[in-house]
Amino acid sequence: MESQGESFDALIVGGGLAGLAAAYTMAAEGLEVLLLERGDYCGAKNVTGGRIYINPVRELFPELWKKAPLERPIVHEEVCLMGRKSSITMRYDGAELKAEPYQSYSLLRGKFDKWLAREAERKGAMIVTKSRVDALIIEDGRVKGVMAGGEELRADVVVAADGVLSFTARQAGLQKPIDSKNYALGFKEIIELDPEIIEDRFNLNGNEGAARLFMGDATAGKFGGGFIYTNQSSLSLGMVVGVDALTENPDIKAPDLLDRFRERPELARLIKGGETVEYSAHLIPEGGFKAMGELWGDGILVAGDAAGFSMNIGVTVRGMEYALASGYYAARAVIQAKQKNDFTRAGLAIYADLLNESFVMKDFINFKESLEVLDYPRLFKHYPELAGSIMKDLYQVPDGPKDKIYATLKKYLTMSEIGGLLKLGRRMMKI
Template identity: 40%
Template structure:
């Protein structure tokens, strides 16, 4: 293995693999370092992969990638203790090329994606921890130090894709210690269930999938969501809340997941399922305002390490892949110039902010903080929504006008009409 590379990429998740693949495909000498036994061994996400951003890296990838099901229906459940209000969109066009998104198992997909980078010429090293970036006397990053004997490796540029709690970026002074409201902890299980059972319970065919986003009682009123995704012969079920919510409500992650699995609205969908794998993962929750310093002399930060997650639309993998690709494109320009200074690499930051990533994160920059600062949205309004539906649809001889009046009184009790109006306006402002 040569001591000097054009590019060292730390982390073989979606951001790292996309960067390594794009760089290697364009003739750069790339080292991709992964701390797990193999790419995907330690990587976790709910399980949704978006077609558009992946296709920009590998056209027609779905013809060979280890995907589970193309998602044809997105459901949203608003839970109370023994009821739920639901809405959904089902589009059969999503089940045909070019598709919209897919459910995936990271252990399979990440391994395949990293191998595609290897096929383009990248060198993949597994079971290796990068302990720090090597910095010269002028402050330029010139390589990395690993936990292997004689483990110093050098490169023109280092790309940090080492996850939300990027210790490497922190050591460089790119970000502070994340606050509890800037990260969420998600726990999930992969549970085996026969394909026929999945199809019957979710009303789909073999080549159709469903994603379910769950709000309200699933997180016991805390800011966060639970989810239920269909794979070929298994399901992903999980729940996540901000660390600040867990601390405030004294919740234990594994107990919260058990609460979700035992909820009467959810349990029938997983009845008889066998647990295959239990996973936990920190997810960036700070959004636009928490994006750290993205570039320096000889270094770029991408993916979760750059806080690139849109929690409102549960988008993260697509932002990771696009940021990795943009980092690679910036590096190729820098290679042509023979200049890997922060001034040249800063075009990555500009491109990222000008893309859908920067624009979407800016759009929702105040959403997470607002919904956590005003807990009534999850603690009060979701249960009230359920009670309103119960009141309106229970046929008991009460005139509908009287029912509407009762519903309005329940929503304004304690907060008044003005308080409710302010809550609605506040919510509209942060998602408009």
């Protein structure tokens, strides 16, 4: 940064997907944009499980997807219900998963964000890394810029894209008070492995990719789940666990959970001989619509995880498309506000309209009950064990006569068990 008191059309705090999407979109329209990222480079501090769904954001960035450094298209899906000593896996191979354009890919943020930053710079955005924003400049209740490294930087509008627990959104008074039940802790490692070994172990042809999700004993029966995704020459292995599940059970330590998970035979065989080259941990805002604060104010817009745009509905954990899309819509709102030269809360309200019309708010409203529905202890402990016990008896051939299948099922599916399952079904109807 060269001079004090320099002024821009827009200042973006955070160079993750939300911030970079905003920078790319505004710069493409000729706006003067400065993005400040505290990491050594964009992608250095960003954690994700590693799977992006392209469809909802394909048209927002039509030029980008052809050349994006994605890892493998995900064409095989597996969900595994883990008991302590058993597991039941459902594999899904659909012709549509294998058809182009692929709906989802594995990716590595270190590579992807760095590339997206270069693309935004090509459009004319200024990106300064190793630069932490320390405070917002707020005058007469309106955000006027930021303080970074002792310098004052001014802009018509600030985009808060500084991720979960966004201090900029908080300083602007836009966030709701933090409640631990609305957050999960995600931790993961990247394990390098020869591509041919990956393809062999996951039954993949060439560049095909696979995603496997695990629930139940993967998280020691706590609210959350484990995952493994195939990259070109590495695996992303990790898990997401509710913060409350960890704090309420102090004997359960996150690193121990991951060790326990990777030692399970279902995982150990897949990662054998691989070298862990990266370990990371990060919070995820999972509170959804009910936990969201204000998304915009006088001179400020909030995008990505900073706005709470992450969602866990069990079969998918999504945040990256919401980050990209909200960054894009924040940029479009700024572009329109600039045409009217109105950066007040009223002038920036178009951001809410754009989000409401898009998949972003429609998804968050549709799934507003998902956290309450899924935070149901029986789902993560009792049912995986029950399913394992039923399978054990169904498959076992004893040394005497074998029970009828109906008798076996009846042994486990008692009236109270069926009542419990119906209750679960009723909960599930909300999402």
